[in-house]
Amino acid sequence: MTFRELVERNRTRRKFDESRPIRADELVELVDLARFMPSGRNMQPLKYIVTADPEQCAKVFPLLGWAGYLTDWKGPAEGERPTGYIVMLLDRELADSPGCDHGIACQTLMLGAVDKGYGGCIIATVNRPKLAAIFDLPDRYEILMVLALGVPAQDVVVEPLPSGGSIKYWTGEDGKHHVPKRGLDELLVGRFPED
Template sequence: MILEAIEKRYSVRHYKDQPVEEDKLAEVLEAARLAPSGSNLQPWKLVVVRDRATIRSMVHAIGGQQFVEQAAVLIVACMNGEGYNIGHRYDGAVVDITIALDHVTLQAASMGLGTCWLGNYDGNEVRALLDIPSGNPVVIILALGYPDESHPHRPGPRKPLDELVCWENFTG
């Protein structure tokens, strides 16, 4: 069942003019809440944006990507505290937030909703628009809504498993 959601999920850039029901939105947010995090710190705060005027005002901050206006919801994921980082060379909070939002994308796909990861944004502008404190950097933004099927999805190629996985030792 999970593999089905993974296979369904793709970056949606065309959305129907249809709001996401409260119960469905609650379910996708619950998927984020249940996501694992290092030492269970859950170092995130999700700002859920549904107001049409606010979403329109955010288009410029999100790299001018016009399709963002079509999304029923934007989920702005911010750091809220530090992640678990003992001796690692990565930011545990960023990893944890990414896991939480991936849970959101898969839950959304399983419910017939679509998402798109938005990494091209001006964090300062987004923070100003949403009154996000400077101590809570924006990590990623996720568009959410009902996919417009009149724009068919054509999946891109994926590398074969043997190019992505090696056994016991790293090989070229």
């Protein structure tokens, strides 16, 4: 698979095949990839919790917000839920802010997951106090994101923005998840020298 193909396959996934669980050691391998990413001032303030334990996963699941634009959808049904989670933390004894490290880390983790045949959803809507209690987190750690991971069980279709310009994603009657994306011509503000 080329790098472009890997990036194109790295779509947000919200439905998973629970009958095909991810293993905890695979989650650890993903964190090991993130260890090599660039870090502002090389502070490396991010820490992680990984779990593929079904009981812990069942406790984590209801603490997450799943899809802001799908207002009538409460998240994946039983049998379609993630089989593993990576909780991304900021170690406040190392830095007051993650800077942009958490964005780099999320992309690194997700590309690694896709390379292994998994998919996931980066979730920032989290009940942080309850999640911290589940893992008995010391105060030095701030929960930044949760990556929900598993074997994808829904097709994602990337398509051009509609004529009205709406960026809202939706699920079609065929069950496919549709994601409108801006074209390259909308992203390039300038190109120098002009052709």
